[in-house]
Amino acid sequence: MKKLLACLAIGAAALVLPGCPAGPGGGGGAGGSSSSGTILVGYYGDLTGDTATFGQSTKDGIDLAVAEINQDPPLGRKLEIRTEDDQGKSEQAVSVVTKLITQDRVVAVLGEVASSNSMAAATVCQREKVPMITPASTNPAVTETGDHIFRICFIDPFQGSVMAKFALNTLKAKRAAILSDVKSDYSKGLSQFFKETFTQNGGQIVAEPSYSKGDSDFNAQLNAIKAANPEVIFIPGYYTEVGTIARQARDQGIKVPLIGGDGWDSPKLFEGAGTALEGCYFSNHYSTENKDPRVQQFVTAYKAKFSGREPDAMAALGYDVARIFADAVKRAGDTDPARLRDAIAGTKDFAGVTGTITLDEKRNATKPAVVLEVKGKAFKFVETVQP
């Protein structure tokens, strides 16, 4: 017994010693909120996982914005982004955000795109009282986590209604099927809101099977959908699965239009889909065809920086979120967490690339959505829908 305790004590010492700070500043003092030096901001996203273009595009947008911001830094202090990859997994999101906050001592966190991952990380940010701004998570529950969690995009009750009305009014469809991703809070929420609007306006949901993110065989579900004979199929998932679903649907002889949400937005959509999504529609945050000079300026700058690549919605939102943060820093006057939080909350009429952004009392933004059509390997603008 004694020996065991002694062993445990030695072991404990071995564990504890590395953590002891070698002098002041190791454990104490939030590095990010010192009154000089760079402003450390954390960014987390899926850089290498299933939805890698989300994390990468957002990062590109943020990088572009930061390069511009640092030419005239807020409070004279440059922004520095600390990036972490969560591989699209929510447990990883928790780990990396914890690291960003406790190890790197960032003053704020930007991210994520997928609502499930944002919600997971939000609990950490709220608990640590570090402001978190998500550029693209649309599930309403994300900001409900607490008063330190913000978003600069629209939320799914709105997005769901956009596609529901589009299906009813433009596609003249009265019978719809929904194929949702049961592993994604985004997908579950969006399909529910779509269903509400669709049925309230005279439509009928004829089939509602589900799949899990990561699956690659959707034939059985598609078979069930085919048997129910819908006029349109709503697929509120992420591009990796959506591409394969579309292909398998066409392979099974399903010819009706497929519609979806902003989770479709990725150049990699076509790798899985091939030509299966031709003529299909989805809702999104912005379109590169928008003639507004702000948008065109952004598109040009992005193409210049990233070898001719067109910025997708995630890049645009990333660009906006970084600039909104810098703007908040200016308004706050310093990087004290409480002041920063309040400044972010007070964002009003910010001229973003994805629209004019004002955060309401629920810390969400009310913005218009666009409907895009898949043509060839590009997304063509169809219409704008105001909230």
Added chain:
Amino acid sequence: MLPLLGSLLQNLVLGVQKGAVYALIAVGYTMVYGVLRLINFAHGDVYMVGAYVGLRLSARMGASISGSVPGFALIFALTLLICGLLGVLIERLAYRPLRTAPRITALITAIGVSLLLESLAMLIWGTSPQFFPTLFPLAPVRALGLDLNPKYLLILFASVLLMAVLWYVVTRTRLGKAMRAVSYDREAASLMGINTNLVISFTFALGSMLAGAAGLLVSALTNVKIEPLVGVMPGLKAFVAAVLGGIGSIPGAVVGGLVMGIAETYVIAFGGSTWQDAIAFVLLILILIFRPAGIMGRATVEKV
């Protein structure tokens, strides 16, 4: 009533297609278990390697060549060759030194090899999903009131062909005979002059080729995503299929694979897509409790 029947039939077709793939992988498991009494956990990952190797070869050769029949045949042959070699390599390096070790040790090593293959794939090819370009644009046809897609039929056909070839090798060639001998009694076989090492390597090669073929066929023809962990679930399910059919029995593996594919498809069709992974294990536990020898296996008596 009729729509339901049509749907049931359609699902049956889907199930058979899926089952054929499981059967291809399961056969490899069962053969290796037969000669070595080892569950080669890494087998499912050879499926993944087949997909990636095929993808890279196809990328090298360009989409137009890969989409041609001789071009694809070349890719197919090369992929099979590489996977076969991989299997032999794994056996030589990781399993042969443990021939006399307790089975648990070999099992743990197999798990390690599986994890290693996955990690290497992540490092070499990255973790983001990749896809084959559309090589063979084949449109669905309608026959017998069912929608059939030539792609899946092609996979089914190729699987059957491969299993037929295997059957021929196992029953009609000397090496095949030696394989069967080794699986009955390894020591006696070596005493009879059979080079057991060669036979075992051959077994691994065959099994790995089939698994690699399965991976290539499914990824190339149906353009599903390829990522480092893509072989894990099919591997596990194929193993269960092998046990279902009677581990050690090749026809058993085929039957087990089909049963697994069909069961899974019906479960998903009836709304249980989130249960699909569990079906395999529920079947496994049931079969081990009620009929451990499997559907077509022979009951072995454990000598005291």
Added chain:
Amino acid sequence: MPFLRNGLARLAVGAAVAGGLYYLGEVLGNRQLFHPYYFRIVMLIGISIILAVSLNLVNGVTGQFSIGHAGFMALGAYTGAALTVYGQHRFLPPLNAASPVVQQGALVLSMLAGGLVAALAGYLVGLPSLRLRGDYLAIVTLGFGEIIRVAILNIEAVGGSAGFSGYASPQGRITIPPLTTFFWVYLAVLGVVMFSRNLLRSTHGLTFFAIREDEIAGEAMGVNTTRIKVTAFVLSAFFAGVAGSLYAHYDTYLKPDSFNFLRSIEIVTMVVLGGMGSISGSIVGAAVLAATPEVLRVWMGELSRQTKLPLSPDIVRQLLYALLLIILMLTRPQGIFGSHEVSLRGLFSRRRREVGTPLR
């Protein structure tokens, strides 16, 4: 230690240990004194030790091979979390604002609940498993682990596929309260270690070894192998459940995917690394394997740049486990300690104290 037979002395030592743990926890948890990131590592190590030592009861001691341990951890985690989340406003007061005593009480309650549910599952898994040997047993336990994971996946009340962090109650959103403290984690560590030790020392314990060495001979000698094996499973599962509940109230976010068979294999690797059958081995194995990926995470960016490979903590962790398993099995299958235990006397003298039988 004869003086410990005195009940009062036992109480005193117990109180001293508890007090020491509590104080240590306060010190390490203090952000000013100890880096919070390393504190997290210490906590994760603690939870891993509980998992490894409890698995060691099955894998190392009875010779059975279970690779579904994460399933029991999952049950404990979800049960414990469900209790503290849904229990609030019913039989528990709102926990985020409650007094420390109430909070600790809730944590203990959830630990026990989690442990008991997991133990029950252990019983149900143990029953059919006893008919099987070796490889098949391993696969069946793997299967059960997966079935548990998939079952949880399908329970909407705990988030289903999307994960569980709380729910929207009429009183607002209730999330899993972060109740886990250093004290409880390491008290549980002490608990599982002492329990294992005492169990192995007793006559009960020796029967465990009988099963491992030669089950048939053991049966012939009248050892009720069936009951022993099931007992091992149940106890092992109980502690896994406790660890699960502690984990749930630490990360406060649960996803069924975190408890898949890869996780089970990680725990198996910890036991194998330390030596199957050795409690100290499991402790060391758990500590090493739990700490390494987290520590590497700090240097991951740099490492990635140097080697030009897409390294991430996940990949490195998996590579580490893979290589470890293979190399260990090929060169030193008995692990670091074999089936020996570490003892101070052993460290300082040539003679080693053995618990159980010689090395394989």
